[in-house]
Amino acid sequence: MEIEDHLFKKGESVSHLSCPKNTVKFAPGQPDTIIIHYTAGKSGESSAKYLCRKKVKASAHIVLDRSGHIYQLVPFDTVTWHAGKSSYEGRSGFNKFSIGIEIDNAGVLEKVGNKYKSWFGKTYPEEEVMQAVHRNESASRFWHTYTEVQIDKTIEMIEALMDRYPTITNILGHEEISKGRKQDPGPAFPLDKVRNGFLESREEELPMSDDYEGIVDVPRLNIREMPSGSADLAAAPLEGGTKLKVLQQHNGWLKVETKIEGWVAGQYVDIK
Ligand SMILES: [Zn+2]
Numbered sequence: 001m002e003i004e005d006h007l008f009k010k011g012e013s014v015s016h017l018s019c020p021k022n023t024v025k026f027a028p029g030q031p032d033t034i035i036i037h038y039t040a041g042k043s044g045e046s047s048a049k050y051l052c053r054k055k056v057k058a059s060a061h062i063v064l065d066r067s068g069h070i071y072q073l074v075p076f077d078t079v080t081w082h083a084g085k086s087s088y089e090g091r092s093g094f095n096k097f098s099i100g101i102e103i104d105n106a107g108v109l110e111k112v113g114n115k116y117k118s119w120f121g122k123t124y125p126e127e128e129v130m131q132a133v134h135r136n137e138s139a140s141r142f143w144h145t146y147t148e149v150q151i152d153k154t155i156e157m158i159e160a161l162m163d164r165y166p167t168i169t170n171i172l173g174h175e176e177i178s179k180g181r182k183q184d185p186g187p188a189f190p191l192d193k194v195r196n197g198f199l200e201s202r203e204e205e206l207p208m209s210d211d212y213e214g215i216v217d218v219p220r221l222n223i224r225e226m227p228s229g230s231a232d233l234a235a236a237p238l239e240g241g242t243k244l245k246v247l248q249q250h251n252g253w254l255k256v257e258t259k260i261e262g263w264v265a266g267q268y269v270d271i272k
Helices: 044-052 148-164 191-203
Strands: 014-016 033-038 062-065 071-072 098-103 108-112 115-117 129-133 142-143 170-174 213-216 243-250 253-257 259-265 268-271
Touching: 033 148, 044 062, 044 071, 062 148, 098 148, 148 191, 170 191, 243 259, 243 268
Parallel strands: 014 071, 033 098, 033 170, 062 098
Antiparallel strands: 062 071, 108 115, 108 142, 129 142, 213 243, 213 268, 243 253, 253 259
16 A cells, blocks of 8 residues: 555545545654544445534544445544544543544444344344454443454555554554543454554564664764655764664664664664
8 A cells, every 4th residue: 555645545445535624733753653443333435424524523544444445534644533532651632643543333233133233223234243342341242343354454554554654653442542431443353463463573673682883884974853865854964973872773764862863874874
């Protein structure tokens, strides 16, 4: 999946919607988290259009329908309103830290006779229902299942996002940042499995020890906010011979610490 101008490239499986109510850009270093949701709505298209309505005080970057079609509502450099009241590991208000992915799924279902009914009255066949205990609850309930293509597409989107935005280091469910208030994406979504897959592959890129050091091997070396040649400069260029502590590596770039932190092109650093 390609990201261009902070949008998944338009195509057969990606449409762009206009959602001009969201105008605030993320602060430097953000977003650092992807939040997974379910829509609890009738269809992906209807949820996407609803979230774009001017008067609706909610939005998201992405709505993924059950066939795997992606609706992008807002570019990834812009804050959306998907998290609401939220906190996790000492931080609150996750809209300003995160990309919101909404997946078309009815959520909790109630068994009525031999049918399973959503809060909005639509019924679902048994093949689309699973019984499971939510991570924040103790008794089992009925949940609308996700389609295979939805899970595959979510993984593809996360992969593309983490590649394009190296600031992203975590994937959380709405149920984890708004405990008690929210149940999405719920036990039908393999959140832990998806998250662990990405976090493990990310860790393999990290240096093995803390005292990984280097020296600037060219007369002057640009230090940037992000691991990209087009990213803003973080400070004046580093002088040749400057000692660096290497914190992280990504696609040939090194995150280093001197008096400040920033990213430098790895080939100009002599690693000890
Ligand atoms: Zn949610």
